[in-house]
Amino acid sequence: xxxxxxxxxENNYENEGRLTLFVExxxxxxxxxxxxxxxxxxxxxxxKVGKRxxxxxxxxxxxxxxxxxxxxxxxxxxxxxxxxxxxxxEPITTENQLHSWEWMASYYMxxxxxxxxxxxxxxxxxxxxxxxxxxxxxxxxxxxLTDKEFLVVDALDIKAELxxxxxxxxxxxKTVMPIIKSLSEKRIIMVIEELQQGYKPRxxxxxxxxxxxxxxxxxxxxxxxxxxxxxxxxxxMTYLRLSKxxxxxxxxxxxxxxxxxxxxxxxxxxxxxxxxxxxxVSRFKTDEIEIIRxxxxxxxxxxxxxxxxxxxxxxxxVLLQGVTSSGKTQLYIRLIEACIQQGKQSLYLLPxxxxxxxxxxxxxxxxxxxxxxxxxxFNDNERAExxxxxxxxxxxxxxxxxxxxxxxxxDLGLIIVDEEHENSYKQYDPAPRYNARDIALYxxxxxxxxxxxxxxxxxxxxxxxxxxxxxxxxxxxxxxGGVKLPEIVITDLxxxxxxxxxKSHFSGMLFRAMEQALERKEQIILFQNRRGYxxxxxxxxxxxxxxxxxCDISLTYHKHDHKLHCHYCGYKQTIFHLCPxxxxxxxxxxxxxxxxxxxxxxILLPNARITRMDLDTTRTKFGYxxxxxxFEDRKIDILVGTQMVTKGLDFENVSLIGILNADAMLxxxxxxxxxxxxxxxxxxxxxxxxRSDRGKVIIQTYQPQHKIIDWVxxxxxxxxxxxxxxxxxxxxxxPYFRLIQLDxxxxxxxxxxxxxxxxxxxxxQQLGNRVLGPEFPLVNRIRNLYIKTLLIKxxxxxxxxxxxxxxxxxxxxxxxxxxxxxxxxIKIDVDPY
DNA sequence: AGCACGCCGACT
DNA sequence: GTCGGCGTGCTC
Numbered sequence: 001x002x003x004x005x006x007x008x009x010e011n012n013y014e015n016e017g018r019l020t021l022f023v024e025x026x027x028x029x030x031x032x033x034x035x036x037x038x039x040x041x042x043x044x045x046x047x048k049v050g051k052r053x054x055x056x057x058x059x060x061x062x063x064x065x066x067x068x069x070x071x072x073x074x075x076x077x078x079x080x081x082x083x084x085x086x087x088x089x090e091p092i093t094t095e096n097q098l099h100s101w102e103w104m105a106s107y108y109m110x111x112x113x114x115x116x117x118x119x120x121x122x123x124x125x126x127x128x129x130x131x132x133x134x135x136x137x138x139x140x141x142x143x144x145l146t147d148k149e150f151l152v153v154d155a156l157d158i159k160a161e162l163x164x165x166x167x168x169x170x171x172x173x174k175t176v177m178p179i180i181k182s183l184s185e186k187r188i189i190m191v192i193e194e195l196q197q198g199y200k201p202r203x204x205x206x207x208x209x210x211x212x213x214x215x216x217x218x219x220x221x222x223x224x225x226x227x228x229x230x231x232x233x234x235x236x237m238t239y240l241r242l243s244k245x246x247x248x249x250x251x252x253x254x255x256x257x258x259x260x261x262x263x264x265x266x267x268x269x270x271x272x273x274x275x276x277x278x279x280x281v282s283r284f285k286t287d288e289i290e291i292i293r294x295x296x297x298x299x300x301x302x303x304x305x306x307x308x309x310x311x312x313x314x315x316x317x318v319l320l321q322g323v324t325s326s327g328k329t330q331l332y333i334r335l336i337e338a339c340i341q342q343g344k345q346s347l348y349l350l351p352x353x354x355x356x357x358x359x360x361x362x363x364x365x366x367x368x369x370x371x372x373x374x375x376x377x378f379n380d381n382e383r384a385e386x387x388x389x390x391x392x393x394x395x396x397x398x399x400x401x402x403x404x405x406x407x408x409x410x411d412l413g414l415i416i417v418d419e420e421h422e423n424s425y426k427q428y429d430p431a432p433r434y435n436a437r438d439i440a441l442y443x444x445x446x447x448x449x450x451x452x453x454x455x456x457x458x459x460x461x462x463x464x465x466x467x468x469x470x471x472x473x474x475x476x477x478x479x480x481g482g483v484k485l486p487e488i489v490i491t492d493l494x495x496x497x498x499x500x501x502x503k504s505h506f507s508g509m510l511f512r513a514m515e516q517a518l519e520r521k522e523q524i525i526l527f528q529n530r531r532g533y534x535x536x537x538x539x540x541x542x543x544x545x546x547x548x549x550x551c552d553i554s555l556t557y558h559k560h561d562h563k564l565h566c567h568y569c570g571y572k573q574t575i576f577h578l579c580p581x582x583x584x585x586x587x588x589x590x591x592x593x594x595x596x597x598x599x600x601x602x603i604l605l606p607n608a609r610i611t612r613m614d615l616d617t618t619r620t621k622f623g624y625x626x627x628x629x630x631f632e633d634r635k636i637d638i639l640v641g642t643q644m645v646t647k648g649l650d651f652e653n654v655s656l657i658g659i660l661n662a663d664a665m666l667x668x669x670x671x672x673x674x675x676x677x678x679x680x681x682x683x684x685x686x687x688x689x690x691r692s693d694r695g696k697v698i699i700q701t702y703q704p705q706h707k708i709i710d711w712v713x714x715x716x717x718x719x720x721x722x723x724x725x726x727x728x729x730x731x732x733x734x735p736y737f738r739l740i741q742l743d744x745x746x747x748x749x750x751x752x753x754x755x756x757x758x759x760x761x762x763x764x765q766q767l768g769n770r771v772l773g774p775e776f777p778l779v780n781r782i783r784n785l786y787i788k789t790l791l792i793k794x795x796x797x798x799x800x801x802x803x804x805x806x807x808x809x810x811x812x813x814x815x816x817x818x819x820x821x822x823x824x825x826i827k828i829d830v831d832p833y
Numbered sequence: 834a835g836c837a838c839g840c841c842g843a844c845t
Numbered sequence: 846g847t848c849g850g851c852g853t854g855c856t857c
Contacts, residue, residue, distance in 0.1 A: 022857095024857095025857090027834090027856090027857095028834085029834045029835085029856095030834060031834080031855095031856080033857090034857090035856075035857040036857050037857065038857090055857085056857095057835095057856060057857075058834095058835065058836065058837095058855080058856045059835090059836070059837080059856085060836090061834090061835065061836085061856090063834095075857070077857095078857060079857085080857055081857060113834090177836075177837085178848095178849090
């Protein structure tokens with residue numbers, strides 16, 4: 001297809017007058033190709049790449065599509081349909097965005113339409129919805145209708161309009177089209193296909209004074225004339241006062257301030273003293289917050305800042321490894337300031353959970369209304385508004401969660417990815433299954449922007465990139481403001497048992513420390529990475545263990561509802577008191593979870609206020625926030641929790657952390673689990689003594705010599721990375737990447753296994769020993785489907801990602817044709833290290 | 834993603 | 846015999 005630049009289109013248009021243009025558009029669907037539409041002549045001059053158009057696609061569906069390419073040659077194999085309209089005056093996407101979409105589609109093996117779907121705020125996408133109404137003019141005999149048709153007509157008598165979904169619910173069946181079709185043919189109903197406009201700008205009326213009265217004398221005259229209308233004089237005075245304070249006076253603000261009625265206001269408009277103007281306004285408050293710019297960087301921070309800047313000049317991404325409370329945010333603020341001074345935009349990415357009101361306020365205080373916030377809690381209109389402001393360059397900084405990598409930056413100069421290791425940067429479902437951190441790295445190249453990845457516990461792949469010289473490392477190993485790092489001690493549970501100093505699941509050391517902390521009115525966090533009461537039940541007569549019927553995983557006993565839960569699929573069954581296998585009465589509980597700890601603490605420390613924080617106590621809408629608030633307000637002395645307590649919370653008064661069972665975290669099925677243990681223990685340790693010099697972490701273990709505990713003590717990711725443990729863990733640390741989640745669904749487990757094995761063999765044959773087949777199958781049962789996840793590891797040095805993807809696509813295609821099993825591959829996920 | 838079309842088991 | 850389930854293919 002002939003590509004034309006914008007100017008040449010106009011030239012051709014002028015020269016020939018009747019040039020036909022064709023546009024290739026991106027449809028918001030999971031279709032691998034783009035489709036070509038024809039432009040009506042009168043719209044020729046408006047056509048531009050990046051504008052949205054409305055097109056009909058398929059028989060009666062209307063979609064918003066995006067102009068991707070413009071050409072002049074008519075497609076040969078088919079007749080192109082006309083576009084119905086152009087929605088935008090200016091493109092809503094940038095060239096760089098379209099580049100990155102293209103790259104993402106190929107990298108994550110999905111369609112560009114799926115990328116667009118994820119990228120555009122839904123207010124910018126209009127989808128047509130089929131609505132059904134009764135044709136009032138039609139005359140028909142109700143007795144001639146089938147039962148189902150009658151039901152639909154009846155429902156339409158009551159409710160004027162129904163959607164397809166309404167009818168599906170009404171009839172209780174999935175295939176409703178034949179019924180609708182038949183009714184429509186009989187002209188009894190009408191089927192309406194209509195686009196629903198999403199984004200509505202907020203409009204406010206602004207008042208201005210007729211310029212005649214800018215003249216002082218005329219203004220004085222005006223007051224004379226109005227002498228007999230005191231209310232109007234009053235309103236006019238208020239206006240004059242407000243107009244000195246603000247650039248623009250809104251009608252709403254003026255009426256509120258003057259306590260005048262709209263009638264008085266209208267009178268002044270009638271007399272042409274006031275004029276009204278409607279303007280689009282922002283939904284976001286732009287209250288001027290006091291700007292605090294003065295803070296001093298510590299020597300360590302200054303050092304790190306210089307290292308980061310050196311990395312920038314070398315055009316290398318920088319990994320900033322800084323212990324918790326080391327003041328990374330202050331460094332980021334300095335970097336953003338420098339970026340603004342160069343007149344460029346900055347993007348500050350945070351995982352969703354770390355996007356707290358506190359964080360947002362803090363940055364707003366520095367950057368005022370130059371900063372835009374973008375995350376999933378925003379509604380559609382707000383998102384669309386941020387989008388437009390970023391495009392226009394009104395926002396110089398964006399603070400946002402993973403989806404903000406899709407915003408239309410025009411001149412990006414800096415990207416910060418905070419908590420780089422966080423799993424929540426990865427989108428797992430639906431496609432595109434992207435990792436915002438990796439996209440950020442790609443964007444930094446595309447925009448030639450600087451990028452910093454920050455974390456207290458970097459991911460091993462990022463650390464590998466430091467070791468291999470791709471990234472530059474900057475580190476901050478001391479806390480800001482001279483606060484000491486916590487003291488980390490290990491207590492040997494075998495020893496304590498021998499000396500009989502244990503108090504239920506607490507070592508003497510931990511228990512004494514807890515008593516002391518409570519005496520000093522300091523708070524305690526106890527970390528136990530297992531929820532429920534007991535993770536396993538065993539019959540002491542026959543060794544029977546209850547397992548999930550679906551997942552083959554031992555069931556956890558939950559005391560609060562006296563049920564056995566499967567933590568994998570959510571299956572529940574009631575507790576039994578006699579062994580279902582042998583009828584034995586002695587049933588033993590193995591291990592312990594947060595529920596049991598909470599129970600025992602209540603007995604051992606009856607005066608302490610104890611709260612548990614895990615999935616079970618935070619399931620309600622505000623449960624999580626409630627617990628956090630109570631803990632902050634010191635209404636809780638001891639917080640017992642699972643990994644939830646490790647994340648981004650900043651409690652001032654916590655002086656003691658207990659890791660109750662480190663051993664549960666020391667067996668590594670693969671290197672991700674291994675990395676995770678290190679991260680979780682390091683993160684929870686970092687919560688101790690953040691604002692005071694008194695911070696202590698006690699790690700309980702039967703394996704005090706275990707290396708990972710030692711590394712946690714020294715925040716030593718380097719040893720972790722180099723260790724023979726990593727070497728031995730069944731998944732190797734980088735330089736490898738893997739393709740994960742090649743999911744196959746089938747209803748029969750044997751066929752599924754056979755299919756997965758076959759695919760694994762095929763891949764191995766083609767790619768050699770560098771491929772790890774379905775050795776680590778993750779079999780899950782979701783409703784009545786079995787899903788199998790193939791984990792595939794490929795050595796990066798020897799084989800390119802594109803080759804891997806090619807072989808996988810080919811194998812799947814081949815496998816599909818040859819297979820006697822009817823198997824569907826439902827998703828493919830790329831997770832490069 | 835929708836939607837049409839075609840094939841096949843289980844109901845009046 | 847048809848109704849409604851599901852697999853397959855197409856949409857500019």
